[in-house]
Amino acid sequence: MSQSRSNLAPWDQPFLPPALAWDGASRALLADATSPWVTDFERDPALDFSPDYAATRAWFDRLDAASDLIRIQQFGTSPEGRPIYAVIASRDGVTLDPAKPVLLAQAGIHPGEIDGKDAGMMLLRDIAFGSKGDLIDRANLVLIPILSVDGHERASAYSRPNQRGPRIQGWRNTATNQNLNRDFLKLDQPEMRVLRTFINALKPDLYLDIHVTDGMDYQYDITFGFNGEFDSYSRSPASSAWLDDVFKPAINAALEDQGHIPGPLVFGLDDQNPRAGLSDGGLGERFSNGWGAAAHVPTVLIENHSLKPYEQRVLGTYVFMEASLRLLADQAAPLRAAITADRALRPAEIPANFQPDPTPHQTRAFKGVLYETYDSPASGRAEIRWLGRPDPELWQVPYYGSRPGLTLARPTAYWVPAYRADLIERLRIHGLTLETLTAPRTVPVEMLRLNNPTLATRANEGHVQASVTDVTPIRRDWTFAPGSVRVPTDQPLGDIAVLLLEPQSSESFFAWGMVPEILSRVEYIEGYAIAPLAEAMMAADPALKAEFEAKLAAEPAFAADGDARLSWFYARTPFHDDRFRLYPIAREN
Numbered sequence: 001m002s003q004s005r006s007n008l009a010p011w012d013q014p015f016l017p018p019a020l021a022w023d024g025a026s027r028a029l030l031a032d033a034t035s036p037w038v039t040d041f042e043r044d045p046a047l048d049f050s051p052d053y054a055a056t057r058a059w060f061d062r063l064d065a066a067s068d069l070i071r072i073q074q075f076g077t078s079p080e081g082r083p084i085y086a087v088i089a090s091r092d093g094v095t096l097d098p099a100k101p102v103l104l105a106q107a108g109i110h111p112g113e114i115d116g117k118d119a120g121m122m123l124l125r126d127i128a129f130g131s132k133g134d135l136i137d138r139a140n141l142v143l144i145p146i147l148s149v150d151g152h153e154r155a156s157a158y159s160r161p162n163q164r165g166p167r168i169q170g171w172r173n174t175a176t177n178q179n180l181n182r183d184f185l186k187l188d189q190p191e192m193r194v195l196r197t198f199i200n201a202l203k204p205d206l207y208l209d210i211h212v213t214d215g216m217d218y219q220y221d222i223t224f225g226f227n228g229e230f231d232s233y234s235r236s237p238a239s240s241a242w243l244d245d246v247f248k249p250a251i252n253a254a255l256e257d258q259g260h261i262p263g264p265l266v267f268g269l270d271d272q273n274p275r276a277g278l279s280d281g282g283l284g285e286r287f288s289n290g291w292g293a294a295a296h297v298p299t300v301l302i303e304n305h306s307l308k309p310y311e312q313r314v315l316g317t318y319v320f321m322e323a324s325l326r327l328l329a330d331q332a333a334p335l336r337a338a339i340t341a342d343r344a345l346r347p348a349e350i351p352a353n354f355q356p357d358p359t360p361h362q363t364r365a366f367k368g369v370l371y372e373t374y375d376s377p378a379s380g381r382a383e384i385r386w387l388g389r390p391d392p393e394l395w396q397v398p399y400y401g402s403r404p405g406l407t408l409a410r411p412t413a414y415w416v417p418a419y420r421a422d423l424i425e426r427l428r429i430h431g432l433t434l435e436t437l438t439a440p441r442t443v444p445v446e447m448l449r450l451n452n453p454t455l456a457t458r459a460n461e462g463h464v465q466a467s468v469t470d471v472t473p474i475r476r477d478w479t480f481a482p483g484s485v486r487v488p489t490d491q492p493l494g495d496i497a498v499l500l501l502e503p504q505s506s507e508s509f510f511a512w513g514m515v516p517e518i519l520s521r522v523e524y525i526e527g528y529a530i531a532p533l534a535e536a537m538m539a540a541d542p543a544l545k546a547e548f549e550a551k552l553a554a555e556p557a558f559a560a561d562g563d564a565r566l567s568w569f570y571a572r573t574p575f576h577d578d579r580f581r582l583y584p585i586a587r588e589n
Contacts, residue, residue, distance in 0.1 A: 017307060020308070022309070050117065084146075106207070107143070119317035205335055221316050226243045231361065236293045265280070284354060294499065352406045360399055372387065430496055451468070530569060
C-alpha cells in the first residue's frame with residue numbers, strides 16, 4: 001500500500017485533517033446491499049459515492065413506476081438541456097391537498113454539496129417501501145434532488161478540496177459559471193426563474209436548502225440556521241420565532257438521538273485564529289434564507305460540515321428531513337398562523353444593506369476541535385493543523401451578527417417603464433402583483449437623480465455592480481407608455497419590491513448593474529460654444545455668478561480645471577441631458 005500510494009500525485013493522497021471518530025445510531029438507516037431498492041450511495045463499500053444525473057434519474061423513474069406514492073414533476077430545463085425535476089411523496093395523487101403542509105427539501109444548488117440528494121433517495125425509498133410511510137399521512141414531501149443539474153455533471157475528484165466526500169463531486173457554479181445561491185432576488189438564471197415559479201405554485205410551508213460548509217473544523221456535523229436566529233433581524237418575525245422556539249429544539253433533539261452533533265449556522269472570522277469569533281455569514285436576500293424571510297416562506301439553511309465523512313453527513317440529513325416532516329405534520333396550524341401574520345406586515349421603514357456588526361452580540365459556547373500551529377515553508381507563516389480530536393474544553397467565542405447599513409422608506413408604489421420589460425418580467429416571476437398600463441398615463445411621481453454613482457472594478461456573477469449613496473428626489477409629472485407597470489407595495493411581497501427597485505439597496509437591480517443606460521451622458525457642447533454662453537449666463541444672473549465664485553473659492557481643484565468649470569455651467573442649461581443619472585423607476589407617494 002505504501003509503495004502504491006507513493007506513486008500517486010500529492011493531490012491524490014490524503015491531505016485533509018483527520019476526521020473525528022463517529023459511530024451514530026443513524027447507521028441503522030442504511031439499506032442492506034441485497035435490497036432491490038438500495039441506493040448507489042449505500043451500495044458503495046466506502047459510503048463515499050454519489051451517482052451521476054442519469055443514474056439518479058433512472059433510480060427515481062424506477063421508484064416512481066413501482067409506487068403510487070411517488071411522482072416525478074419536471075419544472076424546468078437547464079441551459080444545457082437537462083430536465084430539472086422534483087420528486088413528490090404524497091397520498092394525494094396529482095393534485096396536492098392544500099390542507100396538508102408541504103416540506104420542500106432542495107439539494108444541489110451547489111452540486112458538489114450533494115448530501116441532500118442521497119439522503120432524499122433513501123428517505124423516499126423508505127416512505128414508498130419501508131417503515132416510513134406514515135410520514136406522508138398528514139404532510140407532503142417534495143424533494144429537488146439536483147437543482148443545478150449542469151454543474152452536477154461537471155464532476156470530478158477535484159471539485160471541492162476542503163470537503164471529505166463524495167469522491168466524485170459536481171461543480172459549484174452552473175454551465176454559465178453562475179452561483180445560483182446568489183440569485184434568489186435578482187433572478188438572472190433560468191434555473192432560479194423556474195424554481196421561483198415552482199415554489200410560487202407549490203406554496204411550501206417549510207423550505208430546506210441543503211449545503212455543505214467550508215472553513216474551520218469543529219465537532220458539529222449538521223449545522224443549520226435562519227434569519228431571525230440569535231436575535232438577528234427577520235422580515236418574517238413570527239415564522240422566525242416558530243423556527244427558533246419550536247423547530248430548532250425538535251431538530252436538535254432528533255439529531256442528537258441518532259448520534260449526531262447539531263450546531264448553529266456560524267462562520268469563523270479568522271482562519272488563522274479559530275477562537276477570534278464567529279459571524280452569521282450575512283442576511284442578504286440574494287441567499288435562500290434572506291429571500292425566504294422577505295417572501296415569508298420559512299426557510300432553513302442547512303450547512304453540513306465539510307470535514308465530516310460523507311456517510312455521516314448523508315445520514316444526518318436523512319434524520320433532519322424526517323424530523324422536519326414529522327414536526328410539520330404536528331405543527332401545521334401554528335406555523336401557518338405565523339406565516340399569515342408575517343404576510344400581513346407592511347413596515348413603513350425597511351432595513352437593508354446588512355453588514356457585519358463590529359461589536360459582538362454575545363459570547364457563545366462552542367464545541368471546538370483541538371489544533372496546533374506550525375511554520376509552513378509553503379506559506380512562509382504559521383498555519384493551523386487540526387488534530388481530529390474534540391477539545392474537551394468548551395470554547396467561549398464572541399459572536400458577531402449583522403446590522404443594517406441603510407433604512408429605506410416604503411412608498412405607496414413604484415412605476416417601471418415599459419422599455420424595461422426584462423425587469424418587469426423578473427418582478428412578475430417573483431409573484432408580485434402588477435398593474436399593467438394599456439394606454440399612456442401621466443402620473444405625479446418622485447424621480448431620483450443619482451449623485452456620483454460608482455462602478456465596481458471587477459465583475460461579480462456576470463455583472464459589473466454599481467452603487468450610489470446620495471440621491472436627489474425630484475417631483476415630476478411623468479408619462480408612462482403602454483406596457484409600463486405600477487407595483488403597489490401594499491402586498492405580501494412589498495418588501496421585495498422595495499429591495500429590488502430602490503437604487504441604494506445592495507440587492508437592487510441597479511446595484512447589480514442592470515440599469516447602466518442612465519450612466520451614459522448623451523450630447524456635449526464645445527468649449528467655444530459654452531464659454532461665451534457661460535459668460536452671458538453670469539451677466540444675466542448675479543446669483544448664479546455669486547454661486548460660481550463661491551465654488552471657485554471653496555474648491556481649488558475645481559477652480560484649476562477649465563473643463564469642470566465649463567461643465568458646471570453646461571449642467572445649468574436646457575441643453576444638458578436631463579435623463580443623465582435620472583433613475584427611470586419612479587416612486588409614488
